Each structure stands twice: as C-alpha cells, then as structure tokens.
Amino acid sequence: MVARDKVAAVIIETRGLRKSYRSRQGREVKTVEAVRGVDLRVEQGEIFGFLGPNGAGKTTTLRMLATLIDPDGGEATIAGVDLRTDPGEVRRRIGYVAQGGSTWDEVTAREELTLHARMYGLRKPDAQRRATEALAAFQLTEYADRKCKTYSGGQRRRVDIALGIVHEPRVVFLDEPTTGLDPQSRAHMWEEIRRLRTEGMTVFITTHYLEEADALCDRIAIIDYGELVAEGTPASLKREISGEVVTVGLQPAGVERSEARTTSAAEVLDTQPYVRKLETHEADLRLYVDHGATAVPQIMRALEGAQIPLDSIEVHRPSLDDVFLAKTGRSLREE
Amino acid sequence: MKLLRDTWLIFQRQAVLQLRQPVWIFVGIFQPVMYLLLFAPLLKPALEGPLGLTTNAEVYRVFVPGMLVLIAIFGGLFQGFGLIAELRAGVIERSRVTPISRLALLLGRSLRDAMTLVVQAVIITVLALFFGLRTNLGDVLLAYLMLALIALMTSAVSYGVALKVRSEDALAPLMNTVAQPVFLLSGILLPISVEYGAPGWLVNVAKVNPFSWAVDGVRALFAGDIGDPKVWQSLVITGALAALAVVWAARSFARTVR
Ligand SMILES: Nc1ncnc2c1ncn2[C@@H]1O[C@H](COP(=O)(O)OP(=O)(O)O)[C@@H](O)[C@H]1O
Ligand SMILES: [Mg+2]
DSSP: OOOOOOOOOEEEEEEEEEEEEEEEETTEEEEEEEEEEEEEEEETTOEEEEEOOTTSSHHHHHHHHTTSSOOSEEEEEETTEETTTOHHHHHHHEEEEOTTOOOOTTSBHHHHHHHHHHHTTOOHHHHHHHHHHHHHHTTOGGGTTSBGGGSOHHHHHHHHHHHHHTTOOSEEEEESTTTTOOHHHHHHHHHHHHHHHHTTOEEEEEESOHHHHHHHOSEEEEEETTEEEEEEOHHHHHHHSOSEEEEEEOSOTTSOOOHHHHHHHHHHHHTOTTEEEEEEETTEEEEEESOHHHHHHHHHHHHHHTTOOOOEEEEEOOOHHHHHHHHHSSOSTTO | OHHHHHHHHHHHHHHHHHHTOTHHHHHHHHHHHHIIIIIHHHHHHHHHHHHOOOSHHHHHHHHHHHHHHHHHHHHHHTTHHHHHHHHHHTHHHHHHTSOOOHHHHHHHHHHHHHHHHHHHHHHHHHHHHHHTOOOOHHHHHHHHHHHHHHHHHHHHHHHHHHHHHOOHHHHHHHHHHHHHHHHHTTTSSSOOOGGGTOOHHHHHHHHTOHHHHHHHHHHHHHTTOTTOHHHHHHHHHHHHHHHHHHHHHHHHHHSOOO
8 A cells, every 4th residue: 555645636727728808009909918828726625815916817817717708728627627618517616706896786685695596596495595694604694684885895895705605616716805905804804714614615816915815825826927926835935935034225215216326235245145145126125045133244244344324124034025026026015 | 497597587686676766667658758748749730631640549549659669769779778887886797607597697687678668668558548549459469569579679789789888988879879760760750651752762761670660560550450461570570680689689698798
C-alpha cells in the first residue's frame, strides 16, 4: 500500500479561459483582452479568493463560469459538469451573486427569494420554506415582508447573497460582496461567508481588498490585466517573499517630491550587500532584506554617508500587497 | 411543461407588479376616452359623404377598432422601458443564471402585456357602448384575440430591441420612428381604401403593412362580418408575426446580456 495524503476534491477547474471585448471608441473599434488564459483549481469546501485591481478581469471570469457569457477559448469543469457542453446543468449546480445587486424595489425579500428558488425548479411550498430559512440565516426575518427599496445597503446586499444560495448550490460565486459596505457590515458579511463554508458550500469570491483576501480566504489567486500572477494560500504567498520589508520614506508627505533624490538613494542602497531586492514606489523605497532589525542602522548609515536626508523608516512582515508588488511592480493600494 | 410552468412564474410576478401600480388603468384608458369624446364627433359629419355612414353606431364601428389597434401597437412598443429598468437593477442577470427557460422570460412578460391590453380594450369597448357603439359579443371576443396577438408581437419586439440597445435614450426615438409610419399606414384614423378616395400608391403601401390588415380584420369583426376573408387572413398574418417576434426576442434573452 502506498500511503497517500487525502486529496481534496477539485470542484472548479479551468484551463486557458479567455475572453476579449470589442468596444467602439468613436470610429475606432478597440479590443480589450479582459481575460487571457486563466487556469484555476478550486477545491471543494474552501473559500477561494480572486484578488485583483479594478478592471483586472474578475467579473468577466465569473460571468463566464456562471454561464452568462461564452468564453472565447479555454474550458472549465464546474461541480463535475463541462461548462461548454452543458451550461444548463452548470446553472443548476451553482449560485451567482452579481457585483451590482439583483433585487427589484417594489417587491419584498421574501417574494424575491421564493421566486428565485422556484426559478430553480423548486415547488412552491419548498421554495417558501427555503426562503424562510435563508431569511433567518441572513438575519433578514425582521424585514422580510418590507419592500426592497426600504432596505439599507448592507441589508440589500445580504438579500443578494441569500438569493445566491437559496437553492443550496454546491458552489456559489460572489462578485465583490463587500464592496461599498461599512466596516461593521463587512465583518458581518465575512461571518456569513464563513458559515456557508461550514455548511459545505464552496465559495468563490472576488475582491480588491487585500485584508479581505488575507483574512477570509483559504486560498487565493491574484489576477492582473487578465492574467494570473500568483496562486496559493495567503500564508504561502507571503512566505515566498521571504525575510522582511523595509520601507524607506525620503520625504514627508505633501512636499513636492524630488526624483533626483529618490534615484540617488536607490543607487546607494541597491549596492548594499544585505538588500536582496529594491523597488521604487513614488517617494518611497521598498527594500527586501533578511533581517529588518539589523538592516535599519546600516541603511541609515549608508544614506547619511551619501548625504541623503531620510524622513521615515519602517519594518514590516510581507503582506499580500508586497506579493502583488513583487509580481507586478505596482501596489494594489493605489487603486 | 417546464416552459408553461416557467412562463406562469414570470407572468405571475409581472402581473403582481402591475396590480401594485393601478394607475396604469387610468393612464391606459384616459387617452382613448379623450379620442372618443373629442375626436369621434368630428368623424360622423366627415365620413357621412364618402363612407355613407349615417348613425353613431356605424361611425364607432369604424373608429373604435382602429383606436384599439392603436393602443395595442403603442402600448406594446413601449414595454421595453420597464425591461431596461430591470436590466439595470440586475433582475434579468439574476434570472439568467438560473435554469429557467429563456423563452419563458420573454413570454411571461409579453403575455402580461397582452393581458393588460385586453383589459384596457374591454373597458374602452364598454365605454364606447355608452357613446353609441353597437356590436355583438362573439365577434368582439375574436377581435380581442387579434388585439392580444398584436400586443404580444409589439411588446416582444420592444423587449428584443431593449435588450440590444439597453438605454432608454436609444429606445424612445427608435420606437417612435417605427411606430409613426406603421400607425399612419394602417388606416387607424381613417380607412385607407380607393373607394373612399385614397390615392392608389398609398393603398398599395398600406397593403404591405400587417397592421393595416389587422385593423381591417378588427373592423370586420366589430361590424359583425365574421365571414369576411379579411378576418382569417389578418389572424394568420398577425399570429405568424407574433410568433416570429417572440422567437427573435427570446433569443436575445438567451444570448449575452450585460
Ligand atoms: N461589456 C464590456 N465591453 C467592453 N469592455 C468590457 C466589458 N466588460 C468589461 N470590459 C473590460 O474588460 C476588463 C475587465 O473587466 P472586469 O472583468 O469587469 O474587471 P474587474 O471585475 O476585475 O474589475 C476591463 O478593462 C473592462 O473595461
Ligand atoms: Mg468586477
């Protein structure tokens, strides 16, 4: 007998998924390659995060997986069903919550949930029961019979998510479920998403918030300009950026920045033996070093020697932003 | 079976929404009543000579059918606005991720519109009785079927176009541009016929306008002339076009909609 690790079942697998849009700008027809060959593996029962800046191609990928738009190329298997040959069966097995909301002003949450469950083929009494359960699970019972137009942003978003899971799908796709929510509602939403995982659902969530990807997701894929740049658990991705990051601020905020000073500081520090990698970032320099505590005095001395004034210096453990920065040369925080 | 069930689901939802806004009843019959009150009285003296109409009953038999076809055309063509609002709210996308029949998404809505139109038509017919219309029930019921088919066709076209243009700003001028010539060439206000002194070219152009056939058919029914070949001809033409429009618009529901 060969000892084997327990292999988690793969519930979503994509190979070379592609999509481009043609859009007209005046006379010119431009082609935007929104998604250019995405390979993903999502395991059953995990919260999978799709992290990327605005316009990276997250929504386009999700809409392809949810059968709303046809891919230009590539293939995908979702919950054991081939996306291209049997989109109808894929629809039956998944839930999808769009980025922009999905409720109608003039009806109540209960009516929306019941109708939505019935659209999945449930009989009326079953649909009504599921609606009641979903309302309770998302703490909406109190408002269940009020028209959707009277809800707050957070309540309305919870109705959206409840709609996505009312038919108890095996996989649910949530497109930026917490965008626009206040911190408290966001924390609530995280709790609710974790609860879906405990119920055995696989959650595929997109976000452009680093903290969200880090705190909520079991595994993440980072997408930029339609291509995956990294994939793994948040911890393993951060571990790839081994050591620590020292951020050197050369000028106080608000002062007009001098390119020359940044360049000369970068030149000085790049040649230091303990600096493994250096990135310029507006008026800041980011140095990847093995030990922040011993690097700091050496950095200060080197800059002093070159007579370059220093504004601030900070040591931190690598974050997902450092991962993104290391892979793309840009920061996600600027978005 | 699934199609019927799914259509019923959508129809129900749309009907409930409409009943929650009962103002449409008022809006829907206000304009026709204005025509009955302010325009129809001019018709008798004007038509007495050319058409040989001498009684109010006869005048209304010509005028009321035209007016009903008119509201069927315009009422249907402007249903797309509601769909654009639904698109914006995300309701359509939410429906499209479920396995619900795409044809049902269209048919449920268009049948609701056809039903609305028939309700309007009944109210208007009853009001017209007070103004002096005389007609018989059986024939008029068949006329309502024809009107329902017209509404089904025009609302399906409107939904199909709405899914393509996705903006009220584009839909309004488009629908107006289509509706005006269709309306003028259908003989809704006055019959277009050589016997009544219409120029020959206009008669010929009107012949290729399916709504002109529909108006003739509904007029024949209101006149109690169920045996007039215009009746079955117009039913076949309108029915076929309604089916075409429904299939075309349902395909838009099935295909990419942002
Ligand atoms: N319907 C469309 N027509 C043209 N371009 C589009 C359309 N939808 C998205 N795009 C473009 O495709 C790219 C990816 O968009 P999207 O998938 O919405 O990104 P994200 O969800 O990550 O913000 C962007 O450049 C966007 O402008
Ligand atoms: Mg998006």
